[in-house]
Amino acid sequence: MAAGSAIQIPSRLPLLLTHEGVLLPGSTMRTSVDSPRNMQLVRSRLLKGTSLRSTIIGVIPNTSDPTSDCDDLPSLHRIGTAALAVQVVGSNWPKPHYTLLVTGLCRFQILQLLKEKPYPVAEVEQLDRLEQFTNQDKSEEELGELSEQFYKYAVQILDAVRLEERFKMTIPLLVRQIEGLKLLQKTRKPKQDDDKRVVAIRPNRRINHVPSTTEDEEEEEDHDDVVILEKKIRTSSMSEQALKVCLKEIKRLKKMPQSMPEYALTRNYLELMVELPWNKSTKDRLEIRAARILLDNDHYAMEKLKKRVLEYLAVRQLKNNLKGPILCFVGPPGVGKTSVGRSIAKTLGREFHRIALGGVCDQSDIRGHRRTYVGSMPGRIINGLKTVGVNNPVFLLDEVDKLGKSLQGDPAAALLEVLDPEQNHSFTDHYLNVAFDLSQVLFIATANTTATIPPALLDRMEIIQVPGYTQEEKIEIAHRHLIPKQLEQHGLTPQQIQIPQVTTLDIITRYTREAGVRSLDRKLGAICRAVAVKVAEGQHKETKPDRAEVGEGEDCKEHVTEDAKPESISDTADLALPPEMPILIDFHALKDILGPPMYEMEVSERLSQPGVAIGLAWTPLGGEIMFVEASRMDGEGQLTLTGQLGDVMKESAHLAISWLRSNAKRYQLTNASGSFDLLDNTDIHLHFPAGAVTKDGPSAGVTIVTCLASLFSGRLVCSDVAMTGEITLRGLVLPVGGIKDKVLAAHRAGLKRIIIPRRNEKDLEEIAVNVRQDLTFVMASCLDEVLNAAFDGGFAVKPRVEHLNSKL
Numbered sequence: 001m002a003a004g005s006a007i008q009i010p011s012r013l014p015l016l017l018t019h020e021g022v023l024l025p026g027s028t029m030r031t032s033v034d035s036p037r038n039m040q041l042v043r044s045r046l047l048k049g050t051s052l053r054s055t056i057i058g059v060i061p062n063t064s065d066p067t068s069d070c071d072d073l074p075s076l077h078r079i080g081t082a083a084l085a086v087q088v089v090g091s092n093w094p095k096p097h098y099t100l101l102v103t104g105l106c107r108f109q110i111l112q113l114l115k116e117k118p119y120p121v122a123e124v125e126q127l128d129r130l131e132q133f134t135n136q137d138k139s140e141e142e143l144g145e146l147s148e149q150f151y152k153y154a155v156q157i158l159d160a161v162r163l164e165e166r167f168k169m170t171i172p173l174l175v176r177q178i179e180g181l182k183l184l185q186k187t188r189k190p191k192q193d194d195d196k197r198v199v200a201i202r203p204n205r206r207i208n209h210v211p212s213t214t215e216d217e218e219e220e221e222d223h224d225d226v227v228i229l230e231k232k233i234r235t236s237s238m239s240e241q242a243l244k245v246c247l248k249e250i251k252r253l254k255k256m257p258q259s260m261p262e263y264a265l266t267r268n269y270l271e272l273m274v275e276l277p278w279n280k281s282t283k284d285r286l287e288i289r290a291a292r293i294l295l296d297n298d299h300y301a302m303e304k305l306k307k308r309v310l311e312y313l314a315v316r317q318l319k320n321n322l323k324g325p326i327l328c329f330v331g332p333p334g335v336g337k338t339s340v341g342r343s344i345a346k347t348l349g350r351e352f353h354r355i356a357l358g359g360v361c362d363q364s365d366i367r368g369h370r371r372t373y374v375g376s377m378p379g380r381i382i383n384g385l386k387t388v389g390v391n392n393p394v395f396l397l398d399e400v401d402k403l404g405k406s407l408q409g410d411p412a413a414a415l416l417e418v419l420d421p422e423q424n425h426s427f428t429d430h431y432l433n434v435a436f437d438l439s440q441v442l443f444i445a446t447a448n449t450t451a452t453i454p455p456a457l458l459d460r461m462e463i464i465q466v467p468g469y470t471q472e473e474k475i476e477i478a479h480r481h482l483i484p485k486q487l488e489q490h491g492l493t494p495q496q497i498q499i500p501q502v503t504t505l506d507i508i509t510r511y512t513r514e515a516g517v518r519s520l521d522r523k524l525g526a527i528c529r530a531v532a533v534k535v536a537e538g539q540h541k542e543t544k545p546d547r548a549e550v551g552e553g554e555d556c557k558e559h560v561t562e563d564a565k566p567e568s569i570s571d572t573a574d575l576a577l578p579p580e581m582p583i584l585i586d587f588h589a590l591k592d593i594l595g596p597p598m599y600e601m602e603v604s605e606r607l608s609q610p611g612v613a614i615g616l617a618w619t620p621l622g623g624e625i626m627f628v629e630a631s632r633m634d635g636e637g638q639l640t641l642t643g644q645l646g647d648v649m650k651e652s653a654h655l656a657i658s659w660l661r662s663n664a665k666r667y668q669l670t671n672a673s674g675s676f677d678l679l680d681n682t683d684i685h686l687h688f689p690a691g692a693v694t695k696d697g698p699s700a701g702v703t704i705v706t707c708l709a710s711l712f713s714g715r716l717v718c719s720d721v722a723m724t725g726e727i728t729l730r731g732l733v734l735p736v737g738g739i740k741d742k743v744l745a746a747h748r749a750g751l752k753r754i755i756i757p758r759r760n761e762k763d764l765e766e767i768a769v770n771v772r773q774d775l776t777f778v779m780a781s782c783l784d785e786v787l788n789a790a791f792d793g794g795f796a797v798k799p800r801v802e803h804l805n806s807k808l
Helices: 036-046 127-133 137-159 163-201 213-235 240-255 261-275 288-298 303-318 337-348 380-388 411-418 455-459 471-489 501-511 518-539 552-560 587-594 647-662 701-713 739-748 758-766 769-774 783-790
Strands: 012-018 028-033 056-061 079-091 097-115 121-126 326-330 352-356 394-398 442-447 462-465 612-619 622-634 639-642 682-687 721-723 753-757 776-780
Touching (some): 012 097, 036 079, 036 097, 352 380, 518 587, 612 701, 622 701, 622 739, 701 721, 753 783
Parallel strands (some): 326 442
Antiparallel strands (some): 028 097
């Protein structure tokens, strides 16, 4: 009481309503503030106050439901505790709130509530101090006697130095305290329902009560689950190292209280270990003939890829313990890299799982998180094995060339262990922390280019190029796979729509320009949607709508077949098509549905003047033709390059102009003033159209030389010639990559002659026979041969004159 009497609190106090406990004088409590009134009190009183009196508040226990959203002030308990706010901490997660650390000073009684908003303020009376100034002598005498008695007991215990004496003095006091607690529990037992209500209101506060029968049953059930889990661990086929770790963890789990956060983490870990397919696998179907038929039915062309799969099946048939190969399909989008991986799994009779790696920049996605972190989980490799339930599935690592790198590590480096046949038999995930055998998994990676794959990762994979399709291959794919799929998706039948191969060729050449077939698939889908409208009209011809009720969509649908043939499309716009007559998609209907052609053959128009040549380029999307334009004007001998060119292509341009300047007399090349110095008072501008697209690489060297030779000679380059090849300062033509994709691009553009380096002649074997028959290939080992093939009648070279000294 002496401490309480020395405290003088203000007569008006702001009130903090708390439901997390009762604050007593001399005690400290940490309470959360999230209600509007309490938060306003903290902001206005505690955070903005400058004096010590502003940190003294009144703490009142809130007996109402804390989850209630009612704006009215609840009924206040008349007695509260004046407290000193020691610490204020704010946070915005999961919602804005403050955390207060308050120390109780003394009790007070509410005399009058002065205001309720923005926070309650009351006139109070200090109770602890009033008792000291009471006029009742009897109360002072009783308090004095109790104080002396407490002091007496404390000094006896203080004088007890020997352990035996301290036991004798403290044990009777402890026994008395225990008896009091037992008596308190008996009085609380009939009020068990009230205790449950308190638990529901204050879930974070621990309340000591006798466990009920229901709780005992739950503990027994949980104990049974742990026993069952232990039995599963012992009967599983996991490795010896994993079994040892799991048994150690199950012992810890048995001794661990359920309320500990680590209990759930350990149990989840053990359940994952049990669910993993340590020794469970599927049996491969090793019938080579059946596998060949299945691959041919699912995918047209791709002979090199299907040959590799059949080789794996043949070797696996001879040797059962063959490790799974690490294949990487590299090719442009839309050529079927992902779908062929699914077909391989179907052919082998294995489970299939796809892991998309595009944009992944955290190594934990591959190796998993360590269990010391909150929210840890295994990596995508182990999680995929848990999903498929076998240890020999087909894993497709899609877009492996688009992996990122960040502060969380390099996932490409984490894949080194996964994709190494010499190491992945003991792959260790950070979450498992034990080795798992991945040697029986067939890994298939896909990529658009190998340029962005780290060399160490590229070295671990067997690269299989999947080039773009020819026009003939696209036609076969469309009629074997794409058109039946689109008919099924749109509810159509072959008796309702017919798409001839001539129409498919028009779509390929005039409406798409790609290495794959994705755009072709979308165009076919647009045709099927337009036909579905006509078929739906035919099914409701009995209830023909008025002309005024027909919207723009109906007019468009009728216009789809406006100029078509009579046998394919109805002549009368208002009459629906008879259901027994299929709709024939010809060029006129194609134009009405898809609009005017997007790609027209512009090669002859672009080569109608000197200073233009056609090159061949490779991109991750496939091969492309590339125009190179040059012009000259009076100037100071400067070379200007435009078109988003990289450093390598700029160097090729400088090489080309240097070679032409050194050989200008041989080819009789002069500038506008007739000088063999091509840059004398002359500026040259080289432009590569499609300026928004970045271009780089050495393969444009021969094209730049041909373009500049055409400019200075005034002769036109043949309109059906395209070329590719790297050059040297001495005029040699060096080999380049991507020959098949470049040749297919030239074939799609309707070109007839292609100039390639002589050392790339071996790459022509990968090109289909029908494509090679349509094209004429010129093998060049030097720039003289390139120029002779690029111009009609060759490119004249002035003969070298040898001056002989003769004596007359």
